[in-house]
Amino acid sequence: MLEAVLKGCSWLRENCEAVKGTMVLLVAGAALVKFYVNRQNRRKRWAAVGKDIVIVHGLPKGHRTPNPSPLTLTLETYLRLAKIPYQMDYEEPFGPMGKSPWITLNGEEMGDSQMIIKMLGRRFGNDFSAKLTPEQQGAARAFHMMVTEYLALVFRMWRWVENRGWTMLQEKPCAPKKPLKGQKICKRTCIQGIGRHSPEEIHCIIERNLTAISLYLGDKAFLMGSDPCEVDCALFGSLTHIMWNYPGSPYETIIKVKYPNLKEYVLRVKERLWPDWDQCLRSPK
Structure with a gap:
């Protein structure tokens, strides 16, 4: 018996690396199987919620x-x-x-x-922009692209580069800071061109964009008139984050102080479409 145990120990020493490799493969395989099963179970659950939900x-x-x-x-x-x-x-x-x-x-x-x-x-059958005039459709498309492609990129730059992710850390206390996120955004904005400017120059550029939105909005209820459409959803998505998720940013001051019609616009959309806003927030621990 002792001799068999000794032989087994000797074999393990001689094949230690092979055993380790096999164990790693087994653990990785088990993790992949678990990942696949969980993924499929989630999709079954989503498919069971009902038609057109x-x-x-x-x-x-x-x-x-x-x-x-x-x-x-x-x-x-x-x-x-x-x-x-x-x-x-x-x-x-x-x-x-x-x-x-x-x-x-x-x-x-x-x-x-x-x-x-x-x-x-x-x-x-909910294409709200179809009700706009051709001129309004062109303006809506231009503002939509400005907000979702240009402004969103610069706002992320402030969040991850200038602010270094601190506002996100406050929003998600358990989340680690992500220096690589800032590096990726720096690279992307440098390729696009805006990232080659100083922070002060970028702030001025964005202020001109927000000025254009404020001037076009004027005293209208929504960007294209008395009724909201798709571009209002995009604009609301961005301006809302500047108002509440970017504390201390220069853009927050522009919206809340310099152009109060933008602040009033955000609150108007929020009141109309998000009456349950507070119930949709994560409860602070």
Whole structure:
């Protein structure tokens, strides 16, 4: 018996690396199987919610805004405007395109919030921009691209580069800071061009953009007139985050002090489409 044990110990010493490698493969395989099973179970659960109910997958809710992502808040606001039933899911925030948010609808998955809104508008007959004049449609498209592509990139730059992620750390206390996030955004903004400017120059550029929005809005209830449309959802998603998720930023002062019509606009959309705003926030621990 002792001899067999000694032989076994000797074999383990001689094949230690092979045994370690096998154990690593077994553990990794088990983890992959668990990941796949959980993923499939989630999809079965989403498919069982009912026909034509949109499942929005995004980052966990915040305690200042219902979601720390402007794009997720934009999509939620559109769903409320279009009166399309939806549910939020926070288990799998990044979808088939590696982006957040994304949706599941009747078992089908789709990413990119702009494409999602366009598809939902056709499917449910809620294309609000179709009621605009050709001139208004052109202006709405221009403002939509300014907000979702240009301003959103610069706002992320302030969040992750200038502010170094501290506001996100306050929003999600358990989340680690992400220096690599700032590096990626720096690289992206340098390629785009805006990142080659100093912070002061960037602030002036963004102020001119916010000035343009304020001037176009004027004393109208919504950007294109008396009724909200898709561009209002995008604008609300961005301005809301400046008001509540960017404390201490120069953009917060511009909206709250310099252009009060932008602040009043945000509060107006919030009152109309988010009467349950406080109930949608993450409770502070």
